[in-house]
Amino acid sequence: MTYLLGLPIVDDVVGPRVVPASWKDDLEERFAPVQCVAVAGPINPHPRAAGPSKTWLLQFTPTQLDADADEYSVTRSLEAYLLWLFGYIMFNNTHGNSVDRILLPYAREIADAEDDLPPYSWGSAVLAATYRGLCNGCSKTDGEAIFSGCPLLLQLWSYERIARSWAHAQVRHAYPEFVSELDMLTPEDVIWEPYTPEAVARRAPLGLSPHCSANAGMWLTTAVLVYDIAVEVVEEWHAVLSRLAHHDAAVVGAMGRCR
Template sequence: MEPLQTRTPKKNWMIHPQWEDRLKWAGLLPFARLVEARDHISRLNYDAALITCLVDRWRPETRTFHFRWGEMAPTLQDVSMLLGLPLAGEPIGPLEETVGWMHNMDARFQGVRADVGPMTFAAHGPRQAWLHEFQIEQFGFPDVPMTAVQITRSLEAYLMWLLGKTMFTDNHGNTISARYIPIAQEIAEATEAEHIIQRSWGSAVLAATYRGMCKGCQLTSHGSGIVGCPLLLQLWSWARFPIGRPEIRDGSWPPDELYDAERIDMPTFGSLWTSRKRHFGHNQLRNCYPAFTEQFDLLLESDVTWEPYSEDHRDEAYPGGISNMCTRDWAYWMTKAKIIFDIFVEEMSQQRVMRQFGQRQLIEPPPPTVPLPPRVHA
């Protein structure tokens, strides 16, 4: 078999300073910083071979990865610590595109940028190439100031990219789903925090990723893709396993970095590998799927970092501290509530991942008392 494809962006977007308040109100600023194009880093390199090796070990029956020494799975703790997304809030879904979205969106963006023609779209949503025309550098930023309308509409285009290409990659290759338009428009046009619905972005990302792995582990055709949030899977693997992990030459976060006064804009734990201040050893090979498969087969229990977010690890990686969004919703990390994205309802098996929280895990954990019926998962 060949590695699955990741429908992830080839280039990241820059963030305009006047977007920051609205992104903060929506709970998306730490994640936006994580995938921001800054300095020499214009994109994140997704390791399709590594992600596919994880999907190969995913079992839909238990919602866990099966290794020779036991089970593991991404949890809400991983979403908080790695991505900095909020867990408290309204569920994301069910999602549905609004009637007449093509005409309405075309009217909103008409004349925002002189060199851009009418919106190009498919039945699923606007085309990515058209949305990319509204990146802030296309307006001449930072040399040319942008109007308030340009800032708002470029933020709406950015949010479509952020949701459709990094958080929920259920896109159709060259388009972004129109189902995200109402959320992007709401956040972009907000003038106060109260105008934005507080959403449980973190649980939605985890639910979408669970569903993506349930689908991906059963795919066999050439060119099959993994949906959900591949970034979460990659950062989760790097945090816990030595396989495919980039070499970090600079091991300390610069203390003179300027951060948000409320400590929201500080780095997430996932920034350990995506920060502009990090320099990776460029000694990784391509087409590592067979090699990674063998390494996972031979991986020992002692090679696993079971608790990568301990205070010692955090202090070593970030002596200046991390974003308070990483730990704000700690009370939800072991919830037994079902997690939701769109029409998908997923269930976490806490008894199977207790070792990841420093607790005792049974060798043969009991089955869930009230499992999801097959009709719901279908």
């Protein structure tokens, strides 16, 4: 997690928060004084949605702020960006064009912080949300089912560890075709140790950001991961990954047969 996204895996959990029913009115009132450029026109009212609308938040990007915008406007622009980041990148959901409203107090708390940022285990939260999204996605039969969590994390993880590439493959029925391709992977198709000193030196000759090795002492910890009401127990995941890391081909074969 820290290698791929640079997110911390220690500190406080990103747990459930009580969000008042008036959250939409509170949001509009908080953003009403933001000083935007004249060509942007008046701020649009927030539409009916399960959470903060992603398109509504785009009214407050830095390019939409007046050149002489005050500090309050800049702070609200940061809050809007954080909500967009949470909803589009870190915690995709099934609400469509809106962010989970439980993230409202977290974004505001970070944006309003004057000195030290509030310490939260964002890496653990993203992993918990992605595990839950994978479990839900694999158990649904609805043709409109959506993968929630952090697709970027899954993409980066796969890119670092699967030696085969389908970047230019064009197929008519993508889902069954790629499931079949993944089922046929062999131990030789997997990069078991993508971050050896030699591999890191070859791909990053100037070295990695210190964020990549932060919390290294916690990497093999077995714990409960929490995001909102999602609680994921990962002891089983660590047991499987530990055996895979030792090139246990028998385990890989057994997993391939579990279809």
